[in-house]
Structures are given as C-alpha cells and as structure tokens.
Amino acid sequence: MTIDSGTPSARDTVDTGGAASARVAAYLRAAILGGELRPGDRIRQEDIAARLGASRLPVREALRMLEAEGLTEHEANKGARVPRLTQHEVEVIYRMRERLEPLALVESLGALAEVDHERLAEVQRRIEENDDLDRFLELDREFHLLTYSGCTIDPLNSMVTRLWNSTQHYRRAYVALGGQSRMWVVNSEHRLILDAVVRRDATDAERFLGGHIRRTRIELGHHPEVFAP
Amino acid sequence: MTIDSGTPSARDTVDTGGAASARVAAYLRAAILGGELRPGDRIRQEDIAARLGASRLPVREALRMLEAEGLTEHEANKGARVPRLTQHEVEVIYRMRERLEPLALVESLGALAEVDHERLAEVQRRIEENDDLDRFLELDREFHLLTYSGCTIDPLNSMVTRLWNSTQHYRRAYVALGGQSRMWVVNSEHRLILDAVVRRDATDAERFLGGHIRRTRIELGHHPEVFAP
C-alpha cells in the first residue's frame, strides 16, 4: 500500500491539520478504504505511530479527522475502531445517498467545465474496459465524486464523502460476491447520468442518479450475506 | 454562560474524548450556539486553555470534535474559526434538511414511546407560552431534535445535528429581525407534526415536516439582510 494515496478525487480533507497528521490520516484512510483494516478492527495509537515513525499525537489528530469522515469511531478511554454497520444501517445510508447526492449533483452541474465532462467520459470508458473488481470500486467512486466536484457547499461535500466512506467495505463485499455482475446495467445508468451532466439537465441528472442509487440499494437488500460478521 | 450546558438533547457527542476535552467542547459549543462566538471569529487555543484552566491539548481535541459537528473550521497552521456562510450555502443546507430530517423522523417514529410524545407536547406547549426570542431558538431546536431521538442511525443523527448547528447563528439573526413573527404558522405546523408522530403516521410526518422546513427556507430567502456581514 502506498503512503501518499489518500482519496483519489477528494479536494477537501487535505488542508486540515499539520503535515504529520495529514500523512497519518492518508495512511489510515487508504488502509481502511483499501480493505486492509476491516469493520470491527481496533486501531492502537502506538502501533500506527511506530509504523509511521511519528509520535502518538498526530495519530490522535488523524483519528479525529477520520472520525469526521466516518472511517473510524471513538469511545473514551477505549480507543478507535473501524465501525461495523448492520444491514439496516447500510440501507438507511443508501436512502440518505438517494436524497443528498442528487442535490450535490445539481449544485455541481453549472460549475463543471468541458474538461470535466471529458474526464468523466474517460473514467466511464475505463470502467467499461475494466474487469478487475477492486479497480471497479475505485473507478466507480471516482466517477460519482467527479460529478460532484463542482459543488462548493462544504457540508454537502463532506457528507457525501462520508456516506461513501461508510459503505465502502460493504460495496467491496458485494462485488466480491458477484453482486455487481450485470455491469451493463451500471454502465447504461452511468451513461444516462453522464449525458444529463453534459447537457446540464438538472431534472434528468437528479432522476437518473436517484434511480441508480435506489436500484443499488434494493439489489444490496437481496444479499444479506454481505453483512454476515 | 454556564459551563456544563452542551446541546440540550444531544445523546451523541458526549462519550467521545476524555473528561477535559468534553468540558472544553461543551464550553465552546455553548459559546457558539449561544451567540457569544460569531461567524468569522477566530478561536485561539491558548485563550480557551487559559480560560478553562486546562492545557492546550484538550482544546485541540475539542476543536476537532466541534469541526465534525460543523461548529468550527480549521486551516493548517492558521487555526480555528467559526465558519461564515453565504446566503446560498444556508439555502442549500436547508434543502439538505428538507431531505434528511423527514428520513430521520421516519426512522425515529417507531421507537418513540408515549413518554416521548408527552415530552414533545410539553415542549410545544412551552413554545406557545413563550415570548422570549432566544428561548424560542432553544425550544424549537429541542422540539425537532426530540422527534428524531428514536433514530439510531449514527451518521444520520450526527448529520442532522450538524445541519442545525451550522445554521444556528442565521436562525438567531432571522428571529432577531422579527422574521419569525407569525408564530401561529410555526405552531400549527408543529401541531400537525406532533399529531402525525403520535399516530405514528410516516407519510404525514414526512410531508408536514418537509413542508415546515421548506416554508422556513423560502421565508428566509426573502430576508437577505440576515446574511449581511
């Protein structure tokens, strides 16, 4: 795992904290999103500090940042863990996504330039050529977050990112179980969204994106084995 | 200003961090929500530490907590400030509330016992008897957050709280300008919501709450002077 990584297209969360805190946060973020740290895993401050050659203090700061991003949870005098979610919690998070992400997309539409449209098309092209499951997770995330990148409303951005972070592990488990097998559905929906974005059609963008997330939620509901401990 | 305060009905945000961090966080939270610290104000770590007789470290932790709650914002090597929002940002936050809070209410409905219904009715009664503007802010917040108190989905709870926190100052400015003068509208809407909650009618609850927030957003949009620097 590389140390610099961080979220592919996250313009936020980079400035906050000092240099060391940011390094530690990037390391842990990559470890959790990448699947090395899984829900329920405990994170000991000293372990991380020793591994990265820093003191425990920037680790503490990093854990607080990650908590705000939904990647860790804290309990006083007991430390940090990667949150473990129930099936119902994930379902509600998808319902939150259904409502928030169309809003973020509409806020973003006007600010997206043609360069962004081209980048989006390029990412979608790579999704369709791709056949690696872990790579799909990254590209899909990049596609959607890129469509929101014109949105300047800070709480909206951070909440959308947080919702993606929280469900990342379950998305991985889902595709690993072959759930995302009918890729042509995903691709056709992505193309509808991309088209609406290029046309800057807020109504269509909102409708297609909402439907895309809703379908995913329903299909995920048919696979309770994803949530087995 | 009292030191113990904290958010009236916030079940979350109490466990995290140690004792000193929690005290500092509660102090700052009360100062910001209470209006002593206003948008744009800078928060110097040493000032707070000296004032509360703690070291700077718990202040740093507290500032991180508050950042997650939307009450402060950070910049590396530059410190913390109370965020200043534009009119458009506040409007989008209200749109987020329109979409998220009905969801939180529906998730909460089934878990609310009769005791909660009685407490709600009591709070609403006090709102109708009340004639102090600052007191109205508190009671209104308590009413709504109480209706969501049965919701156990952590990210949903924290996001709803964060949205309330972010707009608290502008709500205050709005009522101070006499914007919330037609209290009978607020009260009739609250009664509709309360009734739907008692009947556990998800459809009505969602509809009335959404309408309540939407009307507030639109009325707020007619008062741009609230957002004057």
Add this chain to the structure above:
DNA sequence: CTGACACCGATTGGATCCAAAATCCAGACT
C-alpha cells in the same frame, strides 16, 4: 465449582516543553 474482588499490565488522556510556520511591523529601496 462458581462468583466477586483486588491487583497488574496495557492503553488512552493530559501536561509541559520545543520546533515550525504564519502574521505583523518596521525600514530600506525603487
């Protein structure tokens, strides 16, 4: 054999000290 209690190791929380970065002001130069 089981349950309660006390002790001890492990881990997090807090305080103090030091380093680095940013801001502010003065002075010189254009």
Add this chain to the structure above:
DNA sequence: AGTCTGGATTTTGGATCCAATCGGTGTCAG
C-alpha cells in the same frame, strides 16, 4: 509615496513524559 523584504512576535504543530482508566487474570470465599 508605495512596495518589497527582513526579522521579531505570535500561534499552531509535534515529541516526550506522567497520570488516569480499562481489561484481564488470579485468588479467595461461599
């Protein structure tokens, strides 16, 4: 006179050390 540069001051970021708290284990009484 205005602007740029340099240093001094202020403020935040990081490291180390010490205290408080939690979890497990072992022991003793019932």
